[in-house]
Amino acid sequence: MEKSLSAVIEDYLKAIYKLQAGTGKVSTSALAERLGVTAPSVTSMISRLAELGLVRHDRYRGVRLTEAGTRAALEVIRHHRLWELFLATTLDIPIDRLHAEAERLEHTLSDELEERIDAVLGHPRRDPHGDPIPTREGTLIEDNARPLSTLDPGTEGTVSRVPDSDAAFLRYLTELGLVPGRRVRVAETAPIAGTLVVETGGERHAVSSTLASRILVDPAAE
Template identity: 40%
Template structure:
């Protein structure tokens, strides 16, 4: 088995790999809130274990074995988040830290039974896809609302920023997963947008528009 630290590194490499081919030491240091030197040390260890592809100064990517482990951790994280929201009635901005601990509970049998208990959910409370026990999942075809033109519409299906602050803001504006919205106006000056949702008009900044994802 792998240590807590190793699991967190694999997970972080996985997340960063979604945006770029190869992940840098500094990117990892920033995400893991540690120093580049510490990252280098751990990368050597993970390379020895053949969980990553790593060459000095050249960045890092997950090996097949490493990705498999990372996907299991992501699966556990998202299933526990779903549990916390759907069964224990936490809000979507409250569950990340707890799931961060729970994702390291090792039993596969436990996570599979949890999955079944909740009827095999496909997406977590933030709209992120939940890998199945083989690590497979289907992501939504997501676009930031900011890329939509006036008249375009879609269903809110994910967020790019997972911070509690952003999630609380969305909740307050009633911009939550599943809501149908339509872009009715774009302000030329600051690129802010006005959305139609149910019978309300909601004004959002460009920054919010870039971090709120919809399926068309």
């Protein structure tokens, strides 16, 4: 199915927002890679977005969202994360399938339905992957979480955030019980071997530090 122009624009704004948060400077090639499109099509879409007042682009600072662009990006991120939580809690869709469904649904949500979903879910601040849901005003909750790989042996905490779009990885984490809300304790670390032994739900699992670096844990949370 061909995407509508507004859906394409929203995907760009979301991608720029996420790249900006990660690396600061957003290049045309980074955007092309993230969106799976060619550099020339990114270049022409960027000038279109600039005309709409949603981005600014210069050679030194790369592509940046304007205030209007940031608001629009947060709106679509809000839709995406509300849908993920709604699908998980009301339709029982498994965690590894939420992202793909929300990628489609995020572009079609009326203000009325958005408000209704938000209210039914009790004005949630996090989606099932632990990602913060922006409020209507565009504010996000703060994160104190740290990568599981950086915790010392004996440290305990609550899994607060896992990557949302890697379905195979999410299925594996579900098997291990390393999903948001679950308690986890670092039992042993073997830095040279690059592994950790973690305890969760009364079971011990050896995981690689690469895997553990993708799981955020809030050591303070009960």
